[in-house]
Amino acid sequence: MTNLDQLAFDNAPMGIALTEHRVIQSCNDTFAQMFGYPKSTLIGQSFRLLYGTDQEFHQVRDIGLEPLRRSHPYTDERIMRRADGTTFWCRFRARTLSPDDPLARIVLSFALIETTPTGPTLTPREREVLMWLSRGRTSKEIGQVLGLSPRTIEDVRARLLRKFKVKNVAVLLSRLSGFGQ
Template sequence: MDDLDQLAFENAPMGLALTEHRVIRSCNDTFARMFGFEKPQLLGQSFRLLYGTDQEFHQIRDIGLEPLKQDMPYSDERLMQKSDGSHVWCRFRARTLTPKDPLARIILSFALIENTPLGPSLTPREREVLMWLARGRTSKEIAQVLNLSPRTIEDVRARLLRKFKVKNVAVLLARMAGFGQGGPAS
């Protein structure tokens, strides 16, 4: 990369990373700052570092593999963990350089959806359920994925609504996406 390309990469308005088998091989300064790290702390590290639990890290692995295998990009929104243990809601995009083995080499981008803290602290279970709710899953579907009862998921949903002082999941997700009381996040 010449100096101008490097300058653009490092200062892109979104976090950029190149991974090989879920290990960070390269990232820009924006990515490191977004998650509260210095860039050298991330290089060579497993992406596990950015997830609240091993279970979250393993569950997220296969989401989006099908479009990547077809040489298509994949995008979703997810809750990621910062170096201090706090969380940020991000818009995530991925494109593989190796469609036959999608995780072998992937270029990822992360853009903050909301620049303010997410509010109340969440338990690992609440983060998991919120992640699946953001993907449009029902309580029954989430229960199947997590091997729990639908009633347990309903209890977690109710707890999330109380913590965030909202009346329904649609309002909760809108708030998480930055469209809460203050309008769209910039």
């Protein structure tokens, strides 16, 4: 890689990482800054470091594997965790370099959706529910995934709506994505 190529990679407007079996092998400066770690600290680390809980880390593992197996990119929006424990909403994109084993070697990008932390702090359970809501899941579906009753999920949804002072999930997700400001 030439100096100019490295300069472009390190200063891309989004965080970029190359992983092998969910372990960071390479990343750009933007990625390291986004997550609040020195770049040298991230290399060789499991992606678990960047999720709020073990459960979140394990739940997102298989999401998007089908398009990757077909050599298609995968995109979603998710909440990630910085070194200082704060969270941020980002647009996540993935492309595998090994469709037969998608997680063997994969290129990931993370683009901030909301650049300034605003609003209330979320509990780990609220983050989990919000992640599934952003994927269009119902309370019943979320309850099945998390091993909770649909009523418990409804309670968490109601708490999120109160915390963000919005009337429904569509407005909540719109506000968190930056479109509802």
